[in-house]
Amino acid sequence: MVTAQSHAGKGSFDLHDVSVTYGSETAIAGVSMHIEPNAVTALIGPSGCGKSTLLRCLNRMNDELGNAKVAGRILLDGVDVYDKEYDPVELRTKVGQVFQKPNPFPMTIYDNVAYGPRTQGIRKRSDLDALVERSLTRAALWGEVKKDLKKHAFELSGGQQQRVCIARALATEPEVLLMDEPASSLDPISTQQIEDTIAELKEYVTIVIVTHNMQQAARISDKTAFMLRESMEEPAFLVEVGETRTMFTNPGDKRTEAYITGRFG
């Protein structure tokens, strides 16, 4: 039997002087921050300022691009995840990701959600059933699909597909969930549902979410990090990170204030 893990207090990141270079172009540099466990951290900033790049450092998906080089130190609960001995495949079972566009696999809803656990070698039907139900419940989709688990995931609406993807990421029981503009391709109602889901999820996982939507960041996050790239010749950097409420009411940096009040970006 698989027991419900709650990883409470686990899933904190510490970044020290992180930079990422694509070929000869340094996209982000000098990023140092702490990411709190069981909280929602929003990454905001104008398009092209390296939010996705920074996010992909946390599960080492940058490794897969082939042209990205990551420097600096990134610790997950004190362990350097870029250590030579550290296996990125193992990291990704602890740090899941939801992408910008819903990308369910071309298979049934059940098989989509069970993919991660099966990858980890879980074969017992009752274990898989329990994981699928729990993950879909946490993604707020169980009620809608419990009778249709054998349905092809492509038959669902965009919002439902994205929640299948959230359930799929949750099924490996990660400590951290990375979300890269998860609602940007969805209609307002689906967006609302995803936001509600996120609020409930932080009980189980640490969430780092990229969004270009200020109101969304203000609504759903506990911490906000603001990134900026001032010119194409220079890499992007972290302007500041702090309590979301403070960032939106009383930002410490003029550039944050300018961005939040919509003067650029």
Add this chain to the structure above:
Amino acid sequence: MNRIKRARTVQTVAVAITGAAAAFIIAAALFLFVYIVVRGAPAISWEFLTDVPRKQMKEGGILPAIVGTLALTLGTAAFALPIGVAAGIYLSEYAPRGRSTRLIRLAISNMAGVPSIVYGLFGLALFVILLDLGKSILAGALTLACLTLPVIITATEEALRQIPSDLRQASLALGATRWRTIYRIVLPAAAPGIVTGSILGLSRAAGETAPILFTAAVYYKRQMPDSVFADVMVLPYHIFILATQVTGRPDDIIWGTALVLVGGVTAISVAAATWRSIQRRKVRW
């Protein structure tokens, strides 16, 4: 006003020309097919399909050639499919972007351009003589596999390329290895394209004469092959022999043999296309 009128005329002419080209192709294909059926059908009988050639091949059937072609095609598939699909996977999923990969691709497209008679010579030198396989199903299948490989590799690579990289990312981000991502997500999604492309390549191989001329085909043989080291009669070569070497050209049998070859190849292609369209309905993005 004038300009719009002219544009509309050009548009009409363009539709007419492209439409005519399409109609011509359909007509040519239809004519070819109907002609083969009309000329070949009279020869087709149970005896024709199950008997050996008799009376200097002017009577009897073509069973040995059917069996020979089947054996060669299956043998070709056995070598070309695993190697071709594996190479396609490597090129699409693993190969680093660089000089050496470009070189491999160049080699493959050159391979596709080599005339089939040259493959025949190559097969004779390498498989028949150097590896001492003799004139045999094995040597012929290996030769045909070389000829078919570029088609299968390219088909596999193309089919894999069609799969959105989103799916790969999703799988990797769930803690799957590259290989698991390929065989659980990418390959199943690409299977219809791979199968269709491979069948096209194998159909071509089944109809080739030049590559097996020196490596597998014999003029006449009543016995069924008893091992992969046996030489065999094959349909395309049989047609050639009947048309050029047999006195008083037995037209019936020639066209009947052609019909069997074309019919068999077409049946397999249609089966593959049907399967593919069923898969398509299940998988779409």
